[in-house]
Amino acid sequence: MLVIRNLTKQFYQRNEEITVVDNLSLTVKKGQVFGLIGPNGAGKTTTVKLISGLLFPGKGKITIGGFPAGSLEAKRKIGFMNENPQFYYHLKAREVLEFVADLFEIEKAVATKKIDVLLKEVGLKEAKELAVRKFSKGMHQRLAFAVAQINNPELLILDEPLDGLDPLGRLDFKQMILKLKKSGATIFFSTHILSDVEEICDEVAILHKGKIIAQGSPKDLVKSSKQSLEELFVRSIRNA
Amino acid sequence: MVFLGLSFVAQINYDSWRRYSPPKLLGVDYNVYIEPQPLSPSLAKAVSFGSTEFLADYYWLTLIQYYGGGTPYGKYRKLAELFSLVTDLSPKFQQAYQTGLIILPGEGFPDQAITLGEKGKKNLPDSWEMPYYTGLVHHIYKKDYVSAAKEFQIAATKKDAPPITQYFAGIYYKEADQRQLAYQIFKTVHDTTKDDFVRERSGKQMVHLEMTFFLEDAVAKYHQRFGRYPSILQELVFKQIIKEVPISPLGINFVIDPQNGKVSESRK
Amino acid sequence: MRKVLWAITLNTFRETLRDKLLYSLVGFAVLVIAASLLAGSVSLGQDARVIQDFSLTAMLVFLLIITYFIGTQLVFKEVERKTIYLVLSKPVSRETFYLGKFLGLCLTILVAGLIMAVMFVIVLFAKTHSVPTAAYFAAGAVILEAWLLTAVSLLFSSFTSPLSSAIYTFGVTLIGHGSATVWLLSQKASPVIRGILEGVYYLFPNLEKFNLRNDVVFNLTPSASQVGLILLYFASYTVFLLILGVAVFRKDEF
Numbered sequence: 001m002l003v004i005r006n007l008t009k010q011f012y013q014r015n016e017e018i019t020v021v022d023n024l025s026l027t028v029k030k031g032q033v034f035g036l037i038g039p040n041g042a043g044k045t046t047t048v049k050l051i052s053g054l055l056f057p058g059k060g061k062i063t064i065g066g067f068p069a070g071s072l073e074a075k076r077k078i079g080f081m082n083e084n085p086q087f088y089y090h091l092k093a094r095e096v097l098e099f100v101a102d103l104f105e106i107e108k109a110v111a112t113k114k115i116d117v118l119l120k121e122v123g124l125k126e127a128k129e130l131a132v133r134k135f136s137k138g139m140h141q142r143l144a145f146a147v148a149q150i151n152n153p154e155l156l157i158l159d160e161p162l163d164g165l166d167p168l169g170r171l172d173f174k175q176m177i178l179k180l181k182k183s184g185a186t187i188f189f190s191t192h193i194l195s196d197v198e199e200i201c202d203e204v205a206i207l208h209k210g211k212i213i214a215q216g217s218p219k220d221l222v223k224s225s226k227q228s229l230e231e232l233f234v235r236s237i238r239n240a
Numbered sequence: 241m242v243f244l245g246l247s248f249v250a251q252i253n254y255d256s257w258r259r260y261s262p263p264k265l266l267g268v269d270y271n272v273y274i275e276p277q278p279l280s281p282s283l284a285k286a287v288s289f290g291s292t293e294f295l296a297d298y299y300w301l302t303l304i305q306y307y308g309g310g311t312p313y314g315k316y317r318k319l320a321e322l323f324s325l326v327t328d329l330s331p332k333f334q335q336a337y338q339t340g341l342i343i344l345p346g347e348g349f350p351d352q353a354i355t356l357g358e359k360g361k362k363n364l365p366d367s368w369e370m371p372y373y374t375g376l377v378h379h380i381y382k383k384d385y386v387s388a389a390k391e392f393q394i395a396a397t398k399k400d401a402p403p404i405t406q407y408f409a410g411i412y413y414k415e416a417d418q419r420q421l422a423y424q425i426f427k428t429v430h431d432t433t434k435d436d437f438v439r440e441r442s443g444k445q446m447v448h449l450e451m452t453f454f455l456e457d458a459v460a461k462y463h464q465r466f467g468r469y470p471s472i473l474q475e476l477v478f479k480q481i482i483k484e485v486p487i488s489p490l491g492i493n494f495v496i497d498p499q500n501g502k503v504s505e506s507r508k
Numbered sequence: 509m510r511k512v513l514w515a516i517t518l519n520t521f522r523e524t525l526r527d528k529l530l531y532s533l534v535g536f537a538v539l540v541i542a543a544s545l546l547a548g549s550v551s552l553g554q555d556a557r558v559i560q561d562f563s564l565t566a567m568l569v570f571l572l573i574i575t576y577f578i579g580t581q582l583v584f585k586e587v588e589r590k591t592i593y594l595v596l597s598k599p600v601s602r603e604t605f606y607l608g609k610f611l612g613l614c615l616t617i618l619v620a621g622l623i624m625a626v627m628f629v630i631v632l633f634a635k636t637h638s639v640p641t642a643a644y645f646a647a648g649a650v651i652l653e654a655w656l657l658t659a660v661s662l663l664f665s666s667f668t669s670p671l672s673s674a675i676y677t678f679g680v681t682l683i684g685h686g687s688a689t690v691w692l693l694s695q696k697a698s699p700v701i702r703g704i705l706e707g708v709y710y711l712f713p714n715l716e717k718f719n720l721r722n723d724v725v726f727n728l729t730p731s732a733s734q735v736g737l738i739l740l741y742f743a744s745y746t747v748f749l750l751i752l753g754v755a756v757f758r759k760d761e762f
Binding site: 285286288289290291292293294296297300301304305330332335339 | 547550551552553554557558561562564565568569681682685686689715716719721722724725726
């Protein structure tokens with residue numbers, strides 16, 4: 001579903017070239033839940049943005065369902081939720097979803113039904129006519145999650161989806177992701193919270209300074225190193 | 241921004257109030273504050289975003305306020321400059337030229353008025369008012385009757401000029417002692433005008449001038465015979481050169497200057 | 509594609525409407541038009557002139573303020589508030605996004621311009637009981653000029669900060685209105701300078717083409733060919749600006 005080959009991305013800061021993503025390669029199979037973990041500044045958000053076409057690769061290739069990332073066809077297949085999602089202040093929740101539905105050129109009747117379903121799913125049914133500027137952070141994230149699913153995407157890309165949520169919110173989100181997993185969705189998400197990863201992911205990759213330093217299913221990684229994932233994580237980072 | 245707008249309107253009203261309130265309320269010097277500082281024409285055009293007519297209006301309003309506000313300097317120093325700027329920005333602003341031609345000479349700027357008039361003639365070539373008003377300035381303030389007459393002749397050729405315009409040209413030439421020219425003009429007017437009053441007046445002027453020429457011929461004959469000029473016109477009758485001194489249809493008496501034999505009108 | 513374009517256009521339009529700046533501008537313009545009534549009455553009978561000139565110039569100034577302040581921030585705000593991620597991660601091409609922003613602001617300017625024009629016509633009619641046809645043409649041309657400068661401000665804002673864009677766009681406005689002076693200067697200059705100045709004359713938008721305001725006082729309506737020329741110039745120059753802007757914007761990363 002998602003194939004990344006030799007992806008490299010560099011930025012120029014104060015006349016210095018910084019390599020944020022360094023020769024990254026990974027594959028996410030259909031129906032998998034893949035977690036990209038790493039400390040702050042590892043390049044997780046950059047990778048996510050490269051997959052969703054907001055940034056352009058310096059070197060390497062990314063394909064989604066066979067289409068290059070950033071192309072319109074690829075974007076039709078994905079649902080994207082970015083870190084700290086923001087919406088247009090002047091809109092209500094329902095209007096945000098209607099706007100996004102228009103961007104996907106979804107028919108009005110179909111969209112209206114789907115919007116109701118999604119809002120219920122993410123727990124925002126009562127807030128349907130509420131102006132977005134009055135939303136709490138948790139509500140923002142829920143709405144963003146709904147937005148990401150409006151087009152029934154083949155691949156869901158989530159950047160730090162559980163960041164900043166209260167325990168109740170985190171529980172809700174995890175349940176939603178598991179539910180989607182059961183229905184066969186492919187999910188790629190980045191996070192620095194390891195407990196989430198252990199519960200939900202089929203496969204994880206540990207990212208450090210733009211490079212993958214460990215990859216595999218959580219169970220396998222824990223078994224082979226005979227440590228908890230957290231200990232493994234810390235040691236890998238320290239040793240890298 | 242709404243408050244900015246309100247303060248702007250308040251400022252206009254405040255300025256008007258200050259201008260029209262009596263000076264002794266606030267001390268003599270307050271008018272210094274209001275003396276306008278018009279921009280140069282090229283600078284004004286540059287900042288106008290192309291809205292030259294708008295700027296012309298703005299300076300027109302400034303001019304009116306300035307003129308209406310009195311001045312402690314005894315003279316409206318900026319008046320000519322303002323008229324010049326307004327007409328530079330809006331060359332076809334006829335009202336501005338006319339007002340300037342009327343006001344400027346009275347305030348002590350007859351030359352600037354004439355310059356303004358020339359500009360008006362150039363920019364509004366079809367207007368009869370431009371040469372007409374300019375001619376008036378020549379007559380009233382510069383006592384330059386020939387120039388006045390020329391202006392009136394030009395004015396008379398424009399569409400819609402009042403019928404009496406050409407007649408006035410004749411009057412001015414007569415005043416300037418250009419009598420032959422005046423006679424021709426009166427004759428033309430008399431023959432061509434459709435206005436009864438004007439035709440009648442022109443006819444009378446013609447007769448008057450004919451009489452003047454008649455008298456001058458007689459004076460020349462007298463001079464030839466007696467080597468000097470008659471001291472009064474009656475002498476021409478006494479010496480039997482003419483039968484009688486003609487009475488002008490204009491009701492003006494003829495007099496003679498004994499020094500040079502010139503026949504002119506008595507100024508009673 | 510058209511549905512997507514319209515969605516972004518409408519969204520941009522609604523977003524600028526909620527911007528309080530816009531309301532104050534329209535209100536202020538309305539105020540100035542009313543003030544011109546006052547000025548007209550102390551102008552020695554030149555009411556019609558004053559009302560027409562003041563109103564049309566106010567219309568231009570305030571539409572341009574909308575362009576400078578809102579137009580230059582259109583893209584910047586999206587990036588700052590991160591709403592741009594919302595849109596560009598969807599199947600929306602960069603061209604569509606850019607064009608949608610442009611059309612949205614044009615719609616805003618059209619609405620604001622129409623409100624101002626209606627007020628102007630009402631005031632003029634109330635005072636003088638006649639509205640010269642030239643006035644409608646002049647108002648229309650003001651709106652076209654604002655649209656063209658919107659394209660300019662959008663172009664600048666795709667590669668520089670809002671403040672710089674506003675300053676550059678203002679500069680373009682001044683030069684655009686002074687193009688006649690530039691041309692005259694060029695005719696008198698040495699060949700090298702002449703070449704440069706002529707280049708400037710053709711490169712910068714000749715905004716005086718859209719200046720029908722000075723003819724309103726004399727009720728000189730533009731001929732059909734003049735109107736055609738204005739529209740053609742507007743269309744071609746604006747399209748040129750949009751193509752340029754899209755080319756830059758395409759390379760932008762977020």
